Amino acid sequence: MSIEAGVLYVVATPIGNLGDLSPRAVEVLRDVDGIAAEDTRHTAGLLTHAGIRTPLVSLHEHNEERQVPGILSRLQKGEALALVSDAGTPLVSDPGYRLVRAAREAGVRVSPVPGPCAFVAALSASGLPSDRFLFEGFLPARAPARRRRLQALAEETCTLIFYESSHRIAAGLEDMAQVLGGARPAVVARELTKTFEQIQGGTLASLNTWLAEAADHRRGEFVVLVAGAPDAPAQTLDPEAERILALCLREMPLKRAARLTAEITGLPRNRLYARGLEWPGRGSGGEDR
Known part of the structure; x- marks a missing residue:
């Protein structure tokens, strides 16, 4: 493919299995002038695996506001740049929103290079209704705020989708059972596309039991999907x-x-x-x- 000058390419990268890096993504990452990455060390490993030597610049939640003017200036001067996150599709519970917004407001073309996305992968394999869903991302870390947010979602009739970390998955799933109801059908997807991938279905109550059965069940990166409330x-x-x-x-x-x-x-x-x-x-x- 031909890389266009002055374009920001938003490139999806693997969420686990490096074989999921698309040929188009490889071409873009190889041929752009630079790559804005959430964690340059992490992305350097991916680039090495793909035989790519494109220079990296750091862009994460703590420096994005500061980095945007410099990256935007490079785009306006005609450089082609790529934006990646540590895994999956950038901006989906990851940094990059400020850069994309600034680029579009400045008249810079932003072009997506689609690929892996953890919540879409989980939804496709969950067996829960997928015609309507609400992606909530990460719930608040503190229990009172988390429960309030869950309460606000309790009457939603579409499938609810959350991201969760290993150190909060037990507390988060317990709160879901308490607020949304232990009988609510749900699915926990763990370590998607990786060696120890698990997709476990049941009720929120039974999934809490499953989570407590083995320490391995609480390790890794999680997508939690919960069936919507019954129609009124x-x-x-x-x-x-x-x-x-x-x-x-x-x-x-x-x-x-x-x-x-x-x-x-x-x-x-x-x-x-x-x-x-x-x-x-x-x-x-x-x-x-």
């Missing part, structure tokens, strides 16, 4: 509220009908709106606005 049951109203909502729906859009019915009946507008969504042939009141 159909909304039902008393007969008079149903009658008023039905009359309103004949004459106006759903949002306005729910608001007017709420004013008349005193019922919550969101409950009335949810009931209206279930209504067959919602009337001729026009589009919702």
Whole structure:
């Protein structure tokens, strides 16, 4: 492929198995003028494995703001540069957002070189619903904040996806069971694409037991996937509220009908709106606005 001058290439790298480095990624990393890396020592090992000698510059969460102007200047002068993280797709729970934002705001073209991503790999092998999901990344380190965040997610009906470290996986999974419910289906994916890869499914309660069974189960890098909350049951109203909502729906859009019915009946507008969504042939009141 031909490397273009003045382009920032966002390059995905392996999350474990070095064989997952794509041929295109190798070409880009070999032919750019420089590589901005989260940990230059870690990336140097990957480059050596691939026979690449491109110069590295450090870009991590503690120096990104300071490094962006220099890297941006190089791009504006016509250099082609690559951005990598320690593993997987840059910016997915990794640094690089400030650089990409600054580059785009300055009119610099940013081009993705896609490849491995731990949460996508875990989702694809989890057996949990994948049509809708919420990637949360790392939960807060402190238990009270972590539980508050989980509580805020408790009613989400899509699959929930988290990253977790080895030293917090036990506490994090225990909090998930307590807040989300021990019966909630879940999957723990550990050391994906590496020698000791494990993908363990069950309920949050059974996964807590599995985690405690062996020290090896608590080692490595983790993706935790949790099934969403069950869909709320159909909304039902008393007969008079149903009658008023039905009359309103004949004459106006759903949002306005729910608001007017709420004013008349005193019922919550969101409950009335949810009931209206279930209504067959919602009337001729026009589009919702």
